[in-house]
Amino acid sequence: MDVNEPFRNPNLAERLLKELAADPQPAVIMEICGGQTHSLLASGLDQLLPRTLELVHGPGCPVCVTPVEMIDKAIHLAENRHVLFTTFGDMLRVPGSNSHLLAAKSRGADVRMLYSPLDALALAEQRPDKKVVFWAIGFETTAPATALAVWMARQKKVKNFSLLVSHVLVPPAMRQLLSSPQNRVQAFLAAGHVCAVTGWQPYQAIAEEFHTPIVVTGFEPVDLLLGIHRAMQLLRSGCGRVDNAYGRVVRRCGNEAALNRIAEVYCQCDRTWRGLGLIPASGLRLRDEFAEYDAEKIFDLQSNHAAQTGPCISGLILQGLKKPSDCPLFSVDCTPEHPLGAPMVSAEGACAAYYHYKTR
Numbered sequence: 124m125d126v127n128e129p130f131r132n133p134n135l136a137e138r139l140l141k142e143l144a145a146d147p148q149p150a151v152i153m154e155i156c157g158g159q160t161h162s163l164l165a166s167g168l169d170q171l172l173p174r175t176l177e178l179v180h181g182p183g184c185p186v187c188v189t190p191v192e193m194i195d196k197a198i199h200l201a202e203n204r205h206v207l208f209t210t211f212g213d214m215l216r217v218p219g220s221n222s223h224l225l226a227a228k229s230r231g232a233d234v235r236m237l238y239s240p241l242d243a244l245a246l247a248e249q250r251p252d253k254k255v256v257f258w259a260i261g262f263e264t265t266a267p268a269t270a271l272a273v274w275m276a277r278q279k280k281v282k283n284f285s286l287l288v289s290h291v292l293v294p295p296a297m298r299q300l301l302s303s304p305q306n307r308v309q310a311f312l313a314a315g316h317v318c319a320v321t322g323w324q325p326y327q328a329i330a331e332e333f334h335t336p337i338v339v340t341g342f343e344p345v346d347l348l349l350g351i352h353r354a355m356q357l358l359r360s361g362c363g364r365v366d367n368a369y370g371r372v373v374r375r376c377g378n379e380a381a382l383n384r385i386a387e388v389y390c391q392c393d394r395t396w397r398g399l400g401l402i403p404a405s406g407l408r409l410r411d412e413f414a415e416y417d418a419e420k421i422f423d424l425q426s427n428h429a430a431q432t433g434p435c436i437s438g439l440i441l442q443g444l445k446k447p448s449d450c451p452l453f454s455v456d457c458t459p460e461h462p463l464g465a466p467m468v469s470a471e472g473a474c475a476a477y478y479h480y481k482t483r
C-alpha cells in the first residue's frame with residue numbers, strides 16, 4: 124500500500140476541518156514550502172478552512188528566492204563558448220536583469236536541463252572538450268546531491284566539472300522574517316522534505332527565541348490539515364516549540380549521511396535572497412579544499428548588484444505580506460506563458476499555484 128494513502132483520507136480531512144471550524148481564534152500561518160502551497164490550492168483546502176485562519180506563502184521556492192544578480196551570473200557563464208551550462212528546468216525561464224537562460228540558449232549558448240547534478244558529472248566525463256558547470260540551487264534538500272557530485276568529481280579526478288553554488292538554508296530566513304517589524308506570521312508549517320535532511324532540531328531554538336510554534340508538515344491534504352491543526356493547538360496553549368507532524372519521514376536529527384556530506388563539501392556563507400535581501404549565514408559555499416570546483420573562482424565571476432525592478436511584488440509575497448492575487452499584473456500581464464517574476468515561472472511558485480488552481 125502507498126504509505127501516503129491514509130493522508131488523503133477524506134473522512135479524516137473532514138474531521139480535522141470540523142475541529143478547525145470550531146476554533147474561532149484568528150491566526151496567520153505561513154507554509155514555508157512552495158510545494159505545500161501548491162498542494163493546499165490543488166486540493167482546495169484553502170477554500171475549506173475557516174475564514175479566521177489566514178495562510179500566507181513563504182520563501183520556500185528555490186527558484187523564487189534566487190536573486191537577479193545570480194541569474195545574470197548564470198547567463199554570463201552560459202554564454203562562454205567553452206562552457207556547457209546545466210541546471211534544473213525551472214531555472215531556464217527565470218528573468219534576470221535583461222534576459223533569461225532560455226534566451227541565451229536561443230542565441231547559441233549550450234544550456235541543458237538536467238534532473239541531477241550526477242548527470243552533469245557524467246556529461247563532463249563524456250565531454251572533455253567542454254567545461255561543464257552545474258548551477259546548484261535549492262535548499263537543504265538538494266545540497267546533499269550537489270555535494271556528492273563534487274565529492275565524486277574529486278574522487279574520479281574529473282577536472283572539467285564545476286558548480287555555480289546558490290544553495291540557501293531555511294532557518295536563517297525564518298529568523299529574518301520573524302525579526303521584521305512588518306512580520307504577521309504567528310506560526311510556521313516547516314517543509315517536511317527539508318526537515319527529512321536536517322531533522323527538526325535546528326528549528327527548536329527559533330521556536331523558543333521568537334515564541335512561535337513551528338510544525339513539521341508533509342504534503343498530502345491530511346498532512347497539511349494536521350500541521351495547521353497542531354499549529355492552532357500550540358497557538359492556543361501559548362507554546363513556542365516544534366511539533367513533528369510528519370513523523371513517518373522526519374526524525375529529530377535528520378539524515379546523518381546527508382548532513383555529513385554537506386558539511387564535508389560546503390560551509391555557511393552570507394547570501395542575498397530575492398525579496399528578503401542579504402541574510403547572514405543563510406547560504407552554502409564550497410569549502411576552500413574544493414575551490415577547483417567552484418565556478419565563481421574558475422571563471423572569476425564578479426558580483427554586480429542588480430536589484431529587481433518593475434512592478435512585480437514577489438518580494439512582498441515571499442515575506443507573507445501580500446498574496447499573488449494582490450499583484451495588479453497577476454493573470455493579466457503575468458501568466459505562466461509570459462512570466463514577469465520568478466513565482467510565476469517556478470513549479471513551486473505561489474503565483475503559478477494561484478494561476479493554475481484559482482483562476483480556472
Ligand code: SF4
Binds near residue numbers: 434436437450
Ligand atoms: S503575478 Fe507576476 S508580476 Fe505579480 S508578483 Fe507574481 S510573478 Fe511578480
